[in-house]
Amino acid sequence: MTEKTAVIFDIGRYRNADGPGIRTIIFFKGCPLGCKWCCNPFGLSKRKQLIVNPFKCTGCGTCAEECQQGCNAIAADTHRVVVDFSKCILCGACIPPCGVNARSISGEEYTAHALYREASKDRAFYRRGGGGVTLSGGEVLMQWEVASETLRLCRQDGLDCCMETSGYAPWDHLWAVAKYCSTVFMDLKHIDSRKHEELTGVPNGLILENMERLCKELPGVGGRVIIRLPLVPGYNDDEDSVGRAAAFVSKLEHCPELNLLPYHDLGETKYEMMGQEYALSHVESRKKLDPHLQELYALCQLTAPDNRVSLGGDAIAQKG
Numbered sequence: 001m002t003e004k005t006a007v008i009f010d011i012g013r014y015r016n017a018d019g020p021g022i023r024t025i026i027f028f029k030g031c032p033l034g035c036k037w038c039c040n041p042f043g044l045s046k047r048k049q050l051i052v053n054p055f056k057c058t059g060c061g062t063c064a065e066e067c068q069q070g071c072n073a074i075a076a077d078t079h080r081v082v083v084d085f086s087k088c089i090l091c092g093a094c095i096p097p098c099g100v101n102a103r104s105i106s107g108e109e110y111t112a113h114a115l116y117r118e119a120s121k122d123r124a125f126y127r128r129g130g131g132g133v134t135l136s137g138g139e140v141l142m143q144w145e146v147a148s149e150t151l152r153l154c155r156q157d158g159l160d161c162c163m164e165t166s167g168y169a170p171w172d173h174l175w176a177v178a179k180y181c182s183t184v185f186m187d188l189k190h191i192d193s194r195k196h197e198e199l200t201g202v203p204n205g206l207i208l209e210n211m212e213r214l215c216k217e218l219p220g221v222g223g224r225v226i227i228r229l230p231l232v233p234g235y236n237d238d239e240d241s242v243g244r245a246a247a248f249v250s251k252l253e254h255c256p257e258l259n260l261l262p263y264h265d266l267g268e269t270k271y272e273m274m275g276q277e278y279a280l281s282h283v284e285s286r287k288k289l290d291p292h293l294q295e296l297y298a299l300c301q302l303t304a305p306d307n308r309v310s311l312g313g314d315a316i317a318q319k320g
């Protein structure tokens, strides 16, 4: 029988975030949400897609000559390529001739065995600090069968496994992957379901239900849950919303850590590389020392006194 494949848009190596120690991060393509601030827009669509980096482009015009579909033209004012992505048939003909590597196709199919082999290449780096593999995206659970089998193979081989998820999936799919993880990072993007839907495209009922159940069941198989609140200025960082989110987290079993994530706009240029506009281009990045973030941090500590509360997306410690 042919082994199932998943579409992956990146494999990041030697990262020191999203799990303890040095991590290999596998990014799954496709997400059922559409968060306005998504910093990984290459992960939104499950389909492969052309990516063009306008900042590298020298305007040489070679891609316009190579493409039979007429997707590329050089703008008279900027002297950079303008791409009509809707015409692209992903033939790839324009990619090798681009002398500055400005063009690529995002999305490659991997079996679970191939992903396990990719993760185990970095085994030597995992020894220090309990490093390992983290599945991220997009939303890993849209391709849960391959994700689950990948982590089963990694765990069988003694590699530490973590996952980042929106939690927007049937419980069985979530559990099939989470049960192999030492840490599952789950986002709580807004505590109010109507506002959650406005910001992400989906209500939060299923996510909260899964969060409650995961916090209850994961410690039973040796894992922990870290709940992340991405704080987007003017969208979900008011005291009332954050306070209510912290109150919800304080009632979850086994006291999950609550991690407040300051907003950053690092994903903005990626939208341009896909020929799309970033909805939050007016919002500025925030630093950990921002006074409002410090107030929210204090508020969460007060509201969830039994939970460890952290601020910033720094490296995390190995599970004790």
Ligand code: SF4
Pocket (backbone or CB within 6 Å): 052, 056, 057, 058, 059, 060, 061, 062, 063, 064, 080, 081, 097, 098, 099, 100, 101, 102, 103
């Ligand atoms: S081939 Fe590359 S550098 Fe030349 S116009 Fe196209 S994208 Fe720009």
Ligand code: SF4
Pocket (backbone or CB within 6 Å): 050, 066, 067, 068, 069, 070, 071, 072, 087, 088, 089, 090, 091, 092, 093, 094, 095
């Ligand atoms: S991948 Fe093919 S169709 Fe798409 S822009 Fe390049 S040459 Fe044209």
Ligand code: SF4
Pocket (backbone or CB within 6 Å): 031, 032, 033, 034, 035, 037, 038, 039, 040, 043, 044, 137, 138, 139, 166, 200
């Ligand atoms: S859940 Fe994550 S990957 Fe999906 S749209 Fe939101 S931020 Fe992007």
